[in-house]
Structure formats: C-alpha cells, structure tokens
Amino acid sequence: MTHRRMAHGDFFGALRKSVAGGGFCVELRIATLPPEAVAEHSHDEAHFILPLDEGYRSLADRAGSGRGGPVRAGGLIYNPPGTTHQDCFDVAGGRFLSVSTPVSAAIGGELPVLLDDAVSTEAVRRLVGGCIRFEPGDELALEDRALAMVAVAGQRGAGRTGGTPDWLETARDMIADLACRQGLEVRGIAAAVGVHPVHLARTYRQCFGISPGDAIRRRRADIAMSALAQGRRPIEAAHAAGYADQSHMTREHGRIYGVSPTTSAAALA
Secondary structure (H helix, E strand, O other): OOEEEEHHHHHHHHOEEEEEEOOEEEEEEEEOOOHHHHHOOEOOOOOOEEEOOOOEEEEOOOEOOOOOEEEEEOOEEEEEOOOOOEEEEEOOOOOEEEEEOOOOOOOOOOOOOOOHHHHHHHHHHHHHHHOOOOOOOOOOHHHHHOOOHHHOOOOOOOOOOOOHHHHHHHHHHHHHHHHOOOOOHHHHHHHHHHHHHHHHHHHHHHHHOOOHHHHHHHHHHHHHHHHHHHOOOOHHHHHOOOOOOOHHHHHHHHHHHOOOHHHHHHOOO
16 A cells, blocks of 8 residues: 555545634544555644544554554544654544644644643634534634644643653543543542542643543543434433433533534534
8 A cells, every 4th residue: 555645634534524714724524444445644734633433543642553542532633744644443434623734833743642731622622613613704713723722732731741640640541431420520530549639630630731520521522422423312422421411411512512412413424
C-alpha cells in the first residue's frame, strides 16, 4: 500500500458536514473503510481529530500496535504537519470531527499528542455543536474555538510540568471506564485509589485543568453522543450513559456540546 499525501481538509470517510472560518476547516465524517484499507498517509497542515465513537487508534497513544494505541470517544488528538500515520477505527462506521488548520497557524510540537487540558477539550466539543448548527455569520465563533485549541496544542495539559502520579492516572482511567455507572461519586474513586477526596479533586484540577466531577459529566456526554449517533433512542442513550433520566442528559448535552441531543443525532446519523 503506497503513501498518500492528503490535501487540506481531506480525510478518509464520508463527509456529513463541512464548515469553515478563519482558515480552519471543520468537518463531521463517518469512517467508511476497514482498518486494513486505510493507507499510510500524511497531511501538509496540522490537524485535530475528535473520535465520537469508541475504537479509534492513533499514534498519539503509542502503547498499541503500529497503528497506535486506543483513544476513547472524546479524546482530542493533535497531529503536527507531515505526520505519517494510519490512524483509524477498529471497524468501519466510526464518527469523528476533524479540524484542519490554516497553513499559517503557528503550532508547537513535532509529535502527535493527546490533548486533555480543559481549554482545548471544551473548545472542541463546542466545535461539534457549532458545526452541527452552523449558520452564516458563525465563522468568527468557529475560528475563536479553533484558536483556543491551537494555543495549547504543543502541551500535554495546561499547567502540567511533569508526569502524573500512578494513582492519578488510575483515577482518570476509572472515570473513563465507570462514568456511565449511576451513583458514581468522586469519593468512591478517591477511596479506590487510596487518597482523600479533597486531595484527588485538588490534584486532578492541577494536572488536568478540570475537576473530577466535570470529567465524569464530560465522559457521560461523550458516551451519550456516541449512542445517539448510532441510532439509539434518547431514553436509551441516557440510560447507557448513566444519566438519571432523559431530561438530565438533555441539559448536560446542551451545556457541554452547545446543541440538543436530538439535533446531534440527526446530524450524525
């Protein structure tokens, strides 16, 4: 399989919607190829990828095979210009948001990274909603949110100066794995990793720029978004994501993505 050089805004997958502003191209796509059919490729410009479904693999997490390690739904990936990779979903049908940057964008870093700081991850979720409901005149808002990601793309989290403790990484993994469990509380996670809830909350915010409670709410919203995109009814998506009821999911979805669950489902179906 030969190397493929991708043009600005060009990605593997069926295009659902494409909008632009300030030189940024923001697109919602559905992966149509199985992993074995995804050619080794590169992009001349830097770009971001936000998988909206589970099962994505990226060189930003190198723990896996030659295709990279797994990235959960909602994990924001930054690929510098010229990155050669074969990032893909384990199976066809996964949905993702892509953000192609202007040629002139000044972004630091030479290796793909997973961005988990509060600024960029909040901005990209708002970009999903902004892309879905985009209307003429929204270009400035789209550019503003995209620039928020660019500002921190060369970092592995706002304010983080070194590695994180093993217990904190365990706590983060527990949030990702257990967020959909109804009744999940921060104190339960703290007890499981052997620290006081106040110490967990303080350290989590210092390292990741977000509270453990907000991390749980964000993960639930990502799970619900994936379920809705797969055609599950809103009440089913709410139950799968661990919400108390459908109205709870609707409030949280709007707060995090800036658009209603039904609007998201229609745009990503």
